[in-house]
Amino acid sequence: MTDIPVRVRPEIAALPPYKQGKQAGADAFKLSSNENPFDPLPGVSEAVAAASAFNRYPDATAGLLRARLAERFGVGDDEVHVGAGSVSILAQLVLATCTPGDEVIFAWRSFEAYPWLAVLAGANPVMVPLAEGARHDLDAMADAITDRTRVVIVCTPNNPTGPIVTQAEFDAFLARVPDDLLVVLDEAYAEFVTDPDAVDGVRHFAQPNVVVLRTFSKAFGLAGLRVGYAIGHPRVLDAARSTTIPLSVTAHAETAALASLDHEDELIERVRIVGERRDRLAAGLRDLGWDIPQAQGNFVWLATGEQTTDVAEAFDTGGLIVRAFAGDGIRISVGEEESVEKVLGIAASVVKDLPEGHPARRLA
Ligand SMILES: *Cc1c(COP(=O)(O)O)cnc(C)c1O
Numbered sequence: 457m458t459d460i461p462v463r464v465r466p467e468i469a470a471l472p473p474y475k476q477g478k479q480a481g482a483d484a485f486k487l488s489s490n491e492n493p494f495d496p497l498p499g500v501s502e503a504v505a506a507a508s509a510f511n512r513y514p515d516a517t518a519g520l521l522r523a524r525l526a527e528r529f530g531v532g533d534d535e536v537h538v539g540a541g542s543v544s545i546l547a548q549l550v551l552a553t554c555t556p557g558d559e560v561i562f563a564w565r566s567f568e569a570y571p572w573l574a575v576l577a578g579a580n581p582v583m584v585p586l587a588e589g590a591r592h593d594l595d596a597m598a599d600a601i602t603d604r605t606r607v608v609i610v611c612t613p614n615n616p617t618g619p620i621v622t623q624a625e626f627d628a629f630l631a632r633v634p635d636d637l638l639v640v641l642d643e644a645y646a647e648f649v650t651d652p653d654a655v656d657g658v659r660h661f662a663q664p665n666v667v668v669l670r671t672f673s674k675a676f677g678l679a680g681l682r683v684g685y686a687i688g689h690p691r692v693l694d695a696a697r698s699t700t701i702p703l704s705v706t707a708h709a710e711t712a713a714l715a716s717l718d719h720e721d722e723l724i725e726r727v728r729i730v731g732e733r734r735d736r737l738a739a740g741l742r743d744l745g746w747d748i749p750q751a752q753g754n755f756v757w758l759a760t761g762e763q764t765t766d767v768a769e770a771f772d773t774g775g776l777i778v779r780a781f782a783g784d785g786i787r788i789s790v791g792e793e794e795s796v797e798k799v800l801g802i803a804a805s806v807v808k809d810l811p812e813g814h815p816a817r818r819l820a
Contacts, residue, residue, distance in 0.1 A: 465578075467575050467578070468575070468576075471572065471575065481775075483775060484775040484776065484777055485775065485776050485777065485791050485792060485794075485795040485798065486777045486789075486791070487776055487777060487778050487779075487788050487789040487790075487791045487795060487799070488777045488778055488779040488787075488789065489679070489779070489789065490615065490645075490674055490753065490754055490755050490787075490789045491673075491674075491677075491679050491789065492674060492675065492676070492677035492679070492726070492730070492754070493730070493790075493791045493792045493795075494677055494726050496677060496678075496712075497677075497715075497716070497719045497722055497723065499715055499718065499719050500678075500712050500715040500716055500719060502715075503711050503712065503714070503715035504681075504708050504711055504712045504715070506711075507707055507708055507711040509707065512707070513703050514703055514705060514706050514707040514710065515707070515710070516702055516703055517538070517697075518538035518683075518705045518710045519533075520710065520714060521538050521683075521685075521710045521713050521714055522536045522537075522538055522685075524714055524717055525538075525685055525687075525717075528717065529658065529661065529687060531661055531687060532690070534690040534693070535661065535687055535688065535689070535690055535693065536685055536686070536687055536693075537685060537686045537687075537688070537693040537696055537697060538683065538684070538685045538705055538710070538713075539683075539684055539685070539686070539700070539704070539705060540682040540683065540684075540704040540705050540706075540709070541671060541673060541682045541683065541684045542642070542644060542669040542670060542671040542673075542684030542685065542686070543569050543573075543684070544682075544684070544700075544704065545669060545684060545685070545686045545696060546569070546570075546573055546609070546640060546642070546669060547573050547576065547577075547699075548696035548697070548699045548700055549607065549638065549640060549667060549686075549692075549695075549696050550573045550574060550576070550577045550579065550606075550607055551576075551577050551699040552695040552696050552698065552699050553606040553607050553638055553695070554574070554577040554578065554579035554606045554607065555578065555579075556578035556579070557578070557579070557580065557604060558577075558578075558579045558580070558604050558605070558606045559574075559579060559580050559581075559582045559602060559604045559605045559606065560573070560574040560577075560579050560580070560581055560582065560605075560606065560607045560608075560609065561582045561584060561597055561600050561601065561605055561607070561608045561609070562581070562582075562583065562584070562597075562608070562609040562610075562611070563583070563584050563585075563586055563592045563593065563597065563610075563611065563614065564583035564584065564585060564586065565586060565590075565616065565617065565781065565784060565785075566586075566609075566611045566614055566615065566616075566617075567611055567615045567616075567642065567644075570609055570611075571583065579606065580604075582600050582605070584596050584597045584600050586614070586617065589619060589749050589750065590614070590617035590618065590619055590749040590757060590759070591614070591617075591619040591621075591749070591750075592610060592611075592612070592614060592619075592621050592625070594610070594621065594625050594626070594628070594629040595629075597610075597629070598629055598632040598633065601632075601633065601634070601637065605637060606637070606638065607637075607638045607639075607640060608633065608637065608638070608639050608640070609640045609642055610626065610629075610639065610640070610641050610642065610655075611642045611644075612626075612641065612642070612643060612654065612655055613645045613648070613649060613654075613750075613751075613752035613753040615644065615645070615753060615755070615787075616755065616757055616779065616781065616785070616787035617749050617757045617785075618748075618749050618750055618751040618752055618753055618755065618756060618757050619749050619750040619752065620649060620651050620653070620654040620655065620750065620752045621654070621655050622653045622654060622655060623653060623654065623655045623656065623659070624653070625655070626641075626655040626660075630660075630663070630666070633665070635664075635665055636665065637665060638665055638667065638692065639665055639666045639667070640666075640667050640669060641655070641657045641660065641666060641667070641668045641669065642669045643657045643668060643669060643670050644669070644670065644671050644673070644674055644684075644753075645674055645675070645752070645753035645754060646670055646675075647674070647675035647676075647724070647727050648674075648675060648727060648730065648731050648734070648752060648753050648754050649752045650731055650752065651750070651752055654752065657670070657687070661687050661688075664689045664692070665689075665692075666688065667686050667687070667688035667689075667692060667693070667696075668686065668687045668688065669684065669685075669686050670684065670685055670686075670687075671683070671684035671685075672684060672685075672709075672712070672713050672716060674753075674754060675723065675726075675727045675730075675754075676713070676716045676723055677716075677723070677726075678709070678712050678713065678716065681706070681708060681709040681712050681713075682704075682705075682706075682709055683705060683709040683710065683712070683713045730754050730790050731754075733790050733793065733796055734751055734753075734754060734755075734756065734790045735751075736796060737751075737756055737788075737790060737796050737799060737800070738751045738756050740796070740800045740803075741756060741758075741799075741800065741803055742818065744800065744803055744804045744807050745807045745817055745818050746758060746803060746807055746816060746817065746818065747759065747815065747816055747817060747818045747819075754789060754790045755787050755788060755789045755790060756787070756788050756790070757785055757786070757787055757788075758785055758786045758787075758788070758803075758816055759784075759785045759815050759816045760784075760785050760786050760810075760816050761783065761784065761785070761814065761815060761816065762783065763809075763810055763811075763814070763816075764780050764781065764782055764783060764784060764785060764786060765780065765782055766806075766809075767780075767786060767806050768780035768786055770802055770805070770806045771786070771788075771799075771802050771806075774798065774801070774802045775798070776788075776795065776798055776799060776802065785816075
């Protein structure tokens with residue numbers, strides 16, 4: 457690799473250049489980004505098309521959407537912050553809390569953006585290994601807190617492995633966390649959760665050191681428009697707002713989110729369909745001999761370990777674009793109905809090639 461021609465922070469220079477997941481060919485199913493397989497709802501597309509003032513800047517605070525979300529969740533407008541995707545809000549929170557040498561704790565493996573967001577802020581990522589069942593180990597995460605810790609991120613359901621954190625686990629965890637330490641509850645897949653024991657961010661809106669992150673990208677199907685939100689203490693959100701690149705939430709994203717909330721019933725019906733498909737996919741994989749962790753998002757996880765690249769290639773050859781994490785596992789999004797049989801077909805043949813006793817295989 458050639459050297460960077462200008463002086464760059466060494467930790468930034470050390471990052472691998474960003475590589476987006478593969479784009480799907482015409483007849484392939486793209487199951488690599490946890491996107492919603494449905495086309496936008498008619499009312500949503502129309503509302504966006506009607507909001508055509510491209511020559512005007514948007515409202516910097518997305519005030520209408522904030523007010524609408526505040527009403528929906530029974531909080532004040534200033535307890536809601538809208539960003540260009542919830543990842544950008546997470547970046548703001550890390551920037552607002554961390555100085556170089558501070559620590560950001562999260563589970564690993566979890567969302568790929570977490571280590572990178574810590575590094576961007578000059579902070580040290582502290583990655584706490586997942587426990588049995590690819591679940592968060594909240595005790596170990598609490599143990600990892602030091603006086604340099606500024607943020608703990610809890611991802612539930614965990615991307616890419618799928619299990620939820622329970623309400624009881626989260627409550628016990630919060631009881632161990634210092635009052636002035638920010639806990640971010642990343643609930644990007646909250647709408648897909650069916651486990652009644654799962655933590656619900658709504659119960660923590662009044663807790664001053666907890667910020668709940670949700671997004672319109674997954675269940676609401678607006679990934680391409682970039683809009684997500686945080687609910688938390690107004691002064692914590694003010695700190696995040698101070699680090700925001702102004703005007704990054706477009707009027708079209710705001711309009712689409714508002715229109716989606718108008719059509720929430722139809723969207724929830726689609727979420728139910730995706731959830732049912734997910735359960736069928738997970739059950740089918742287990743029947744084939746795969747050991748699948750609890751799947752509560754819109755994706756399933758195959759712990760393929762050393763065989764990851766080979767297995768991913770088999771899916772790729774079969775016309776399925778999946779997300780492979782080399783040496784670790786494969787995340788497959790729940791996509792179109794026809795993709796389910798295709799996933800199961802390929803999964804049936806590759807499971808036989810895994811060595812006896814492989815962790816991705818169920819014990820007979
Ligand atoms: C997809 C995702 C997000 C949200 O992404 P945005 O499109 O930026 O809203 C946040 N956290 C996790 C764990 C995700 O998987």
